[in-house]
Amino acid sequence: MASKTHLSFLFLLPLVLFSISAEAQLQVGFYSKTCPHAEEIIHKEMIEIMKVAPSLAGPLLRMHFHDCFVRGCDGSVLLDSTKNNVAEKDARPNQSLRGYGVIDRIKAKLEQACPNTVSCADVVAVVARDAVWLSKGPFWPVWTGRRDGRVSIANETRQLPPPTANMTRLISMFAAKGLGIKDLVVLSGGHTLGTSHCTAFSDRLYNFTGMNNLNDVDPSLDKNYIAKLRLKCTLTDNTTLVEMDPGSFRTFDASYYKYVTKRRGLFHSDASLLTNSFTKAYVEKHANGFTSEFFQDFSESMINMGNISPLTGSQGEIRKKCNVIN
Incomplete structure (x- = not known):
């Protein structure tokens, strides 16, 4: 496998230029001051996870897709259902999703290093990138700065393109x-x-x-x-x-x-x-x-997808645990 540095050299410059106009509110290196080792922490955990469970790469990539197509890339796919609401993860299109434990494990590590700083939505995006790269795919700069949504509604998964679509x-x-x-x-x-x-x-x-x-x-x-x-x-x-x-x-x-x-x-x-x-x-x-x-x-295209309607600034929240709102 090519080195991460080599892949960065191949892909970073054209993608950054491409993305400048894509979503001004997100940025590469959003956590450079508030949690400078965030992506390093995620990457280290993903290396260990993929060693023992390489088949999770596909599900983790799919999770990012399913998150972004419903309410934008806001981590809403991670929220548990409550007594009064059926959440996205329990809707039929998402019942086969796997990898929630990976997100929880990585989020816990980030909370130890930088409490209340890195959003679950950003974790999903970076994890998807690392899942691809660790499967011998491309490496790209993930634009970060997303915040987590507080709403997750099962019926809204109708926005997900089904496998039956023409x-x-x-x-x-x-x-x-x-x-x-x-x-x-x-x-x-x-x-x-x-x-x-x-x-x-x-x-x-x-x-x-x-x-x-x-x-x-x-x-x-x-x-x-x-x-x-x-x-x-x-x-x-x-x-x-x-x-x-x-x-x-x-x-x-x-x-x-x-x-x-x-x-x-x-x-x-x-x-x-x-x-x-x-x-x-x-x-x-x-x-x-x-x-x-x-x-x-x-x-x-992954950068384009990751820019679907993100919550930024004071919108949403930074969840302490990805499956429940604060």
Whole structure:
């Protein structure tokens, strides 16, 4: 793996220039005076965590995505439900999220070093970056200064793009968050990490149009791949996990795009990338190499996503524990 310094040299300058206009309220090095070792503390903990649980990289990246698409990047996905409210983490799209213990562990270390200083929302953002980098992916400067929200509502997870979405719906849902079609196809590349429950795609194998028979399959999914997936998944299986990027689901690379071109992306949303001229061209290009370009694009799109409606200044709070408001 390339050194962190080398990766910083490759990506830092163009990304900083790109991001100056992206979100003036956030900044690289926000904690340089108030908690100068914050990212070092996070990075050290992530190295230890990833040594024993490398499969958490995908879930931790996904957590940042699910946080930012609902109420912006405010840590609301971390809040527990209460007697009077069902929170985001208990909504159906988030019931498969993992890695909350990682955030709690790192937040506790930061509270020891710099009490009441580093937000849970920023922890989620930096952890996502380190999860990617420690999986042999790119390193990018995380713009920090987010504050934590006090509201988390399960029904608002409808804003999360579902795995069943077609291209029209995906473009609309990303646009609602200020993200473009390039961000859409680039961030889809995050499916190179992690696994999925069968229920997220099993209708493509058995019940695509509601006929509920073995011939009722998604024609956009490779027939041989359907046969392989059926050996793992039943229509109602909600426990089995399937690799989204078979063979390298713990390594951040561009091989996801190779699977999509072969009509072997797990989700409807993966297959939809081949239905739009721009996204199809991007998928096909990066299926044939250009990994360094994809890494740079992914870095830029992650910064864009991390800038979705942050709470800053006196908004929100700095939670002492990430699962409850102060």
